[in-house]
Amino acid sequence: MIVTLLLVAFAAFQYREAWAVATILQAPSPEYRPEMPPAFVDDVLDVAAGGAVHRAWVLNPIAGEQEPLGGMPQGSESNAPRGTFLFLHGIRGQKAHLLELAERRSREGYRSVLVDLRGHGESSGTWLSYGVRESEDLVALIDALEARGSLARPLYVLGTSYGAGISLQYAARDSRVDGVIAISPFSSLEEVVGAYGDWIFGPQLASTFSIPDILEAVEEEGGFDPHAACPRCAAEHLDIPVLLIHSRDDERIPLAQCETIHAAAPRSNLVVVSGAGHNNTPGAREVEPAIQRWIRARAERAER
Numbered sequence: 001m002i003v004t005l006l007l008v009a010f011a012a013f014q015y016r017e018a019w020a021v022a023t024i025l026q027a028p029s030p031e032y033r034p035e036m037p038p039a040f041v042d043d044v045l046d047v048a049a050g051g052a053v054h055r056a057w058v059l060n061p062i063a064g065e066q067e068p069l070g071g072m073p074q075g076s077e078s079n080a081p082r083g084t085f086l087f088l089h090g091i092r093g094q095k096a097h098l099l100e101l102a103e104r105r106s107r108e109g110y111r112s113v114l115v116d117l118r119g120h121g122e123s124s125g126t127w128l129s130y131g132v133r134e135s136e137d138l139v140a141l142i143d144a145l146e147a148r149g150s151l152a153r154p155l156y157v158l159g160t161s162y163g164a165g166i167s168l169q170y171a172a173r174d175s176r177v178d179g180v181i182a183i184s185p186f187s188s189l190e191e192v193v194g195a196y197g198d199w200i201f202g203p204q205l206a207s208t209f210s211i212p213d214i215l216e217a218v219e220e221e222g223g224f225d226p227h228a229a230c231p232r233c234a235a236e237h238l239d240i241p242v243l244l245i246h247s248r249d250d251e252r253i254p255l256a257q258c259e260t261i262h263a264a265a266p267r268s269n270l271v272v273v274s275g276a277g278h279n280n281t282p283g284a285r286e287v288e289p290a291i292q293r294w295i296r297a298r299a300e301r302a303e304r
Contacts, residue, residue: 017209017210017213017214017217018217020193020197020209020214021214021217021218021221024128024189024193024214024218025127025128025218025221025222026126026127026128027118027119027120027125027126027127027128028092028119028120029116029119029120029121029122029123029124030119030124030125030126031124032052032053032055032122032123032124033121033122033124034046034055034122035122037057040059041057041058041059042058042059042060043057043058043060043148043150044056044057044058045058045113045115045141045144045145047137047140047141047144048140049136049137049139049140049141050118050125050133050136050137050140051125052118052119052123052124052125052137053123053124054115054116054117054118054123054124054137054140054141055115055116055121055122055123056095056113056114056115056116056141057095057113057114057115058111058112058113058145058150059102059103059106059111059112059113059114060079060081060106060111061079061080061081061082061106061107061109061110061111062103062106062107079109080152081109081110081111081152082108082109082110082152082299083110083111083152083153083154083155083156083178084110084111084112084113084145084150084151084152084153084154084155084156085102085105085110085111085112085113085156085157085158086113086115086138086141086142086155086156086157086158086167087101087102087112087113087114087115087158087159087163088115088117088138088157088158088159088160088162088163088164088166088167089114089116089117089120089121089159089160089162089163090160090161090162090163090279091128091161091162092120093120093121093160093161093162093163094116094120094121094122095114095115095116095121096114096121098114098158098160099114101158101282101291102114104288108295110152110156111150111152113141113145115138115141117134117137117162117163117166118133118134118137127221127222127223127224128222129222129224129229130162130165130166130186130189130192130226130229131165131166131168131169131170131229131230131231131234132169132224132225132228132229133224134166134169134170135166135169135170135172135173135174136173138166138170138174139170139173139174142155142174142176146176151176153176153178154178154179154298154302155176155177155178156177156178156179156180156181156295156298157170157171157177157179157180157181158180158181158182158183158291159180159181159182159183159185160183160184160281160282161183161184161185161186161253161278162186164182164183164184164185164186164231165182165185165186165187165192165229165231166231167180167181167182167185168180168182168185168231168234168235168238168242168261168265169229169230169231169234171234171238171240171242172234172235172237172238173234177240178240178298179240179241179242179243179294179298180238180240180241180242180243181242181243181245181291181294182231182242182243182244182245182258182261183245183246183281183282183287184245184246184247184250184253184258184278184281184282185231185244185246185253185257185258185261186231186253186257187230187231187232187257187258187260187261188227188229188230188231188232188233189215189218189226189227189229189230190211190215190226190227191257192253192257193211193214193215194206194209194211195252195253195254195257196252197209199251199252215227231261232257232260232261232264233264235261235264235265235268236264236265238265238266238267238268239266239267240267241267241268241269241294241297241298242265242267242268242269243268243269243271243290243291243294244258244261244262244265244268244269244270244271245270245271245273245281245287245290245291246258246259246270246271246272246273246281247272247273247274247275247276247277247278247280247281247284248272248273248274249274249275249276249277250276250277250278250281251277251278252277252278253278255272258270269294271286271287271290273286273287
């Protein structure tokens, strides 16, 4: 097993730029693969956009279980949602990975929408574009939700890692977004490629990569401008509240990338946690209280 891993690593390094392009672009699930949703899902959306089909689950507020939030009543007989949360998963993940966070928001009275981003889970799509096409996909998804009369405002977007970066880019494109919670976001495709190279190969070997050559190949193969995949650039144009959460011990996306987003986003708050790796940050003990404080502040401000 060890010998096999070494051979794979050696081959990846020998053909590192071609390997990097394939790793960056190739979707883990390029085919549309609809399945029977779990019983707790209240509605399913299948939205065609950008040459792909995107599947989302909708969870309505949980009747009789709405928790007090920001001085708001514990619920009403109509069980009308307090707003909508859109959840965006990480790279090579799927919507089910954020169910725990979504169910918490539903208990607080929000409608939760979980989507498989293009090329993930049940959604189709050949190439990943790190927010360039995904932002357009999400506009179409929210259009469909609104057409059903199911978009309750405010609309908040919560994303993790890959989904966090996309959440910022989508918010800059759609004026219906009222706030963003971005957990472990990347600042740009260019910078995250370098960071992942350092993580996989170590800084010394990663320094032999030509990032400009990789991005040029990404543009040629993927058909999009890789420099446009820039959450930090999108953050400059956001006049909505943004909660940024990142671990100082993130081994894949350095805290510095989130700090540059914080500096760019005029209405952002940054919460830094310690002791959590990249994949463990959403579950760090400081995260849920920070999210609840942020939601409560939005609710209290709306009541004034």
